[in-house]
Amino acid sequence: MGIVIRDAAGKTLLCSWRALFRAWDAEETETIAATEGMRLAVEWNPEKAILESDCASVIQAFKCVGNLKSSLSFIVREGVEGSV
DSSP states (O other), X not given: OEEEEEOTTOOEEEEXXXXXXXXXXXXXXXHHHHHHXXXXXXXXXXXXXXXXXXXHHHHHXXXXXXXXXXXXXXXXXXXXXXXX
């Protein structure tokens, strides 16, 4: 899993990666990466951030966190609560 945090001009502010050994599929891996990226963004950058992903279902999950009933709901809620 890899994460890149950039500023508004596209300059790289932070890069991170780690191996995941317990993800069921690519969608879960993308959700974990988004959650970790949000945690890092809050910790290292006090400004507002935009979450980007190439997985439309992950973005939709974060948009509908209150009504989410998929297997990703626990990961998404953890990410949203941990980044506020």
